[in-house]
Amino acid sequence: xxxxxxxxxxxxxxxxxxxxxxxxxxxxxxxxxxxxxxxxxxxxxxxxxxxxxxxxxxxxxxxxxxxxxxxxxxxxxxxxxxxxxxxxxxxxxxxxxxxxxxxxxxxxxxxxxxxxxxxxxxxxxxxxxxxxxxxxxxxxxxxxxxxxxxxxxxxxxxxxxxxxxxxxxxxxxxxxxxxxxxxxxxxxxxxxxxxxxxxxxxxxxxxxxxxxxxxxxxxxxxxx
Numbered sequence: 001x002x003x004x005x006x007x008x009x010x011x012x013x014x015x016x017x018x019x020x021x022x023x024x025x026x027x028x029x030x031x032x033x034x035x036x037x038x039x040x041x042x043x044x045x046x047x048x049x050x051x052x053x054x055x056x057x058x059x060x061x062x063x064x065x066x067x068x069x070x071x072x073x074x075x076x077x078x079x080x081x082x083x084x085x086x087x088x089x090x091x092x093x094x095x096x097x098x099x100x101x102x103x104x105x106x107x108x109x110x111x112x113x114x115x116x117x118x119x120x121x122x123x124x125x126x127x128x129x130x131x132x133x134x135x136x137x138x139x140x141x142x143x144x145x146x147x148x149x150x151x152x153x154x155x156x157x158x159x160x161x162x163x164x165x166x167x168x169x170x171x172x173x174x175x176x177x178x179x180x181x182x183x184x185x186x187x188x189x190x191x192x193x194x195x196x197x198x199x200x201x202x203x204x205x206x207x208x209x210x211x212x213x214x215x216x217x218x219x220x221x222x223x224x
Contacts, residue, residue: 027075028052028064038090042099043172045070047123049078049093049102056084063087065104067125074123078104078116094171096185103133103167103188111162115190133190134165141192163194 028034032052040049052064064087065078079087085108092105102125104116114134118125129136168175168189174182175189 028066032064035090040093040095042095042102043097044099046099047120047125051090053090060084060088063090065091065093067123069123076124078118078125094167096188097172097174098185100185101128101188103171105167111164113164113166115165115167117188133188137165137190137192138163164192166191166193 031054033054035051035053038051042048047067047069050066050068052066053061054064056062062084063079067076067078068074086106088109089107091107094103094105095101100120102118102120104118105113106116107113114132115137117128117133119128120126131139168191170177171188174180174184175187178189
């Protein structure tokens with residue numbers, strides 16, 4: 001019987017990744033129903049995120065995430081081509097204080113979570129990278145010293161039990177509680193965790209503004 005504990009890696013991502021445009025669309029197709037409770041509005045009130053779901057019976061539910069302007073025009077689909085394996089649950093969203101960045105918190109399955117990062121362009125939020133933000137963070141952590149003590153297949157991310165990528169609270173005020181004085185809307189702080197057979201460890205990394213790469217931080221963040 002193993003003693004499963006949590007290995008947390010705090011990731012700080014610089015918001016300066018090139019964008020790639022997904023396919024366009026005007027609105028949800030027939031069969032998708034709006035979840036009225038799950039709406040998210042940007043701080044400048046210019047755009048909103050709405051979630052629509054379709055019952056696929058034995059396959060479960062399929063969710064689509066759409067952005068619209070304040071007059072409910074310029075509909076744009078955030079997750080084209082995703083199936084129930086990734087978009088089978090409703091998502092959470094967080095905007096940066098300047099309303100130029102959007103983080104999607106997605107549950108792909110029970111006990112798992114990942115992140116997607118989008119950058120605003122006109123009335124649309126486009127993917128900020130070709131890979132999910134959660135995958136980028138895990139790619140870095142797999143090559144960090146903290147990961148050497150874990151029992152896993154380094155080539156298979158799915159070998160991690162209950163892998164989760166979760167944004168740290170404080171994005172709305174640039175993480176003032178960390179005691180940092182960062183420029184407005186430049187960073188996102190995330191935590192990575194999974195069940196392992198080692199003692200819990202904690203570290204933090206920072207993305208370089210010039211290179212866009214992650215690097216270890218000299219200090220640990222304080223807990224709120």
